[in-house]
Amino acid sequence: MPNYRIHKTEYIDETKRVSFKYDGKTYFGYEGDTLASALLANGIHLVGRSFKYHRPRGIVSCGAEEPNAICQIGSKKDLTEPNVRATELELYEGLEASSQNCWPNVKFDIGGINNFISPLIPAGFYYKTFMWPKSFWKKVYEPLIRLSAGLGKSPTEPDPDIYDHKHVHYDVLVIGGGISGIISAKMAAKNNLKTLLVDDKKILGGSTIYQNNESIKIDDKLSSEWLKNEIQEIKKLSNLTIKTRTSIAAYHGYNFLLAKENLTDHLPEEKKKNKIRQRLWKIRAKKVVIATGSIERPLVFNNNDRPGILLSNSINKYLDYYGVTCGEKIILFTNNDSAYETSISLHKKGIKNLIVDLRKSASSELIKQAETLGIKIYFNHVVTNTFGYRKINSLEIMELSEDGNTTVGNKIKLSCDCLGMSGGWTPMVHMHTQSGGKLDFRDDDQVFLPKENSEDQISVGSCNGDFDLENIIDKTVNKINKFLDIDNKDYQDTNIICSKENDKRNIWLLPNKIPLGKTKCFIDFQNDSTAKDIKLALKEGFRSIEHVKRYTTTGMATDQGKLSNMHALGIIADTAGVKMGTLGTTTFRPPFTPLTFGTLVGRNVGKFFEVVRKTSMHEWHLENNAEFENVGQWKRPWYYPKNGENMHDAVQRESKAARDSAGILDASTLGKIDIQGTDASEFLNRVYTNAWSKLAIGKCRYGLMLNEDGMVYDDGVTTRISENHYLMTTTTGGAANVLSKLEDYLQTEWPELDVYLTSVTDHYSTASICGPNSKKILNKLFPNLNLSDENFPHMSFKEDKLENINCRIMRISFTGELSYEINIESKYGHSLWKMCIEAGKEFNLTPYGTETMHLLRAEKGFIIVGQDTDGTMTPSDLQMDWIVSKKKYDFIGKRSLYRSDTIREDRKQLVGLLTDDPKEILEEGAQIVSDIKTKPIDMLGHVTSSYFSPNLNKSIALAVVRNGKTMKGQKLIIPMENKNINVTVSDTIFLDKENKRLNA
Amino acid sequence: MFLINCPFCGERDQSEFSSGGEAHIVRPKQPTELSDDEWAEYLFMRKNIKGIQFERWNHVHGCRKWFNVVRDTSNDKILSVYKMGEKPPVNYK
């Protein structure tokens, strides 16, 4: 096996060999490697296929900007992870990774055919090719796209890893642990500011930490040596927290930032177990220093995407940090000085290399150094083509014309096994723009720079466009002193020697004699878009960068165009003949690099996903085999199956028992609001549609609450307990919203009212007993209570004691049966329930759940807000005009009841439906029509509630139907998938219209 | 994520609050006297300003009090907070 690890570095521990699998084959690397550096050490460049054309692709970079080396990690159904950048993944023993975009394998794949049909896949091909015929979508296009896209596989089982969240507050947050971040953090922390420094890498130091060029020195030391001292010093500062392997995912307003700390991703399998994998830091910082550095730009020329073509600075890092050379015969292609650093480093390690420079000439310290070393430089030359299928093996260069628009002279063919490209540097302004900051454009080197516009955030170092070392240090120190309002003098005598670059030659799309249509000049490697695509988009009339981006998909892959956005902009500007700065940029959105859902969710999974509310009778329901239904956060018994009953049978039995003898329901979840104050009656008058002033003490009344738009919002029974004291009940799901709404009106519209609201939902448990025998059961429980209709009539309230514990008893009914609700302090709820069951035994008192409750109330035509209403129903639509007071001057929603729209006759209105076949049960939500022949079919409404009534021995339903009020007796049709069901419109009350059962 | 200075509790994270839309829309005292258009103006019409906007917020997971906020929607900066019933600060009118 080839070995490209050519020298030792302090960052690679060669005593710790690590074995790993890549695409099923076993390789070795060392502790300190990333997956990418280990692959390169093994001579592997080819790591995937391109997205559209399936061209072979290699590792391009050494960081977060990597577009090609995207891996799937592991193969376990619950732990596999897609979209991991090999350049960021630290190597560990037992790591299994595979290239993501290369079905069936990286060396041969069927999608390679796309390369030859590429004229058929132009910009916007998604929009053009996959338009029609419609029938092709499911069978042809979608499988094709899915197969060739290869965007990795999501885990198919729940994530077993543990994630954590942490909230922190700091005076200063420094993002980025390169030289400018370290200086900033030290200055802040030494001036008594509580400081947090985060860096996404394993160690601090950024790109300076492996710098070893003699012409770049600080205080007479190599800059890397100087920086190591600084790092040792800041580690001693007590009010500085340093978090490595921690990357900022999002920078929100008010200096609220999310950071992801990686805790176990670099550990071997067995050491990961039972540890927190990642921690999401929720950071509030008074001030934020952004020191995120810059990334090198590729160059755009024909066939610039072959494996073996990397960013020049990445070649340098692989060499000086990881000890790995990317080739044995390297060509560096550049428009600026930074490739010379790489060249000199390679030369010193004995790697043959030469330089192709777009500039006509240049004369900095670095260039002189390279010339002295005898490194061959082709000034004023451009790479026009590259060769080699699975890896670059040669290239062609030509001389540039005077204006740089074309090439002149003869082709020169050069052989190589690696090409480094350097198109200059792009400041990482992502954090600045995520925070809401604007950008300025600097024409000299064609970069967008942060525009200083806020007092609590600043950018320093190369993310601020300060590239040479002297500039970085001086400007950082000055800016930080001013920004933090301190006077730190640590760096005032620092002596800096560095090479100063004088010029760059920026050409976004490099000239070529071959027509553009026949070249492959890639801009976005991950999404496979080319310069030709951008030009085509412009030709087709797209102008806005946001539109071009979407049309060509440039910058829309998982790397979010970190390497491609600038080139796309540059080519648009050049083609359209406008200044690049006037185009603006696309929006940088969080997260900066992909984030796993587990990190965002943290501990809120499984039983911590949402609060579960249980009534105090819950244990009894469990013991008695209740099936539960979620109602809001509540667990409510749905039905109680007996002896293997199914739901239908259980509900039929429960419903019949409740009407024939007695039933009992846990009604504890109903919202309860305690209302007190001298204006309580007036308040109720304003919030309900009916009148409340004359409700006698000890009486109950049903109320309907509207929104200000006249639509039904909630309903429930309210009891007058004393002169200035009411107890309101709300629907289970509406309790919190009703309280909020009432508080809103009290605080903002009617602050003059003397009213106090307290939520007491959890304070009381409620057992509701109904049926003809309910009075007998009550009598057993409360022998001293006079239950006669005279003393305790329907819609009234009594207080009594159950073994010395106070109970509030309301005689109210949601089933149409004689019915009592017993309320007791929640801690006695379980005992109350058991006593009721015991007392009811001789009367076959049957516990019933929400399904039976719904059935019983439907037999009586009582609505359920949220089931028979949907926020568009007025009281009149529900045929409940009787509850709307004509006398009251005002109440919430009153004025809306006679808006032109609400008085329309043909609104959807609540009706009953009876099926012609009494055994046929309608589906809730089914559409209702009257004519199925005329197309398009006119939809009249839909079924809202539907049951088989055991008490009537037929199917019943409630529905909302256009103009329904006038349709009684009319035949309608419910068209279903394989049949049409005939129904007749009926009254909404199916049982006991005379309300005889209430006083049975 | 805003930091909101509740007039009753002090600075708290936005997640403790809920927004209640435009402020200073007074519910008409005599709704029955209004035409459909006038009522619709109260009921439906809300400003959506780029710039300085007056808003209602509720410290729903805190003291549950409603209060007013002056916010510049162009940069999300909260310029002032004041209690219900108080007049908006004149410098932002």
Ligand SMILES: [Zn+2]
């Ligand atoms: Zn508060």
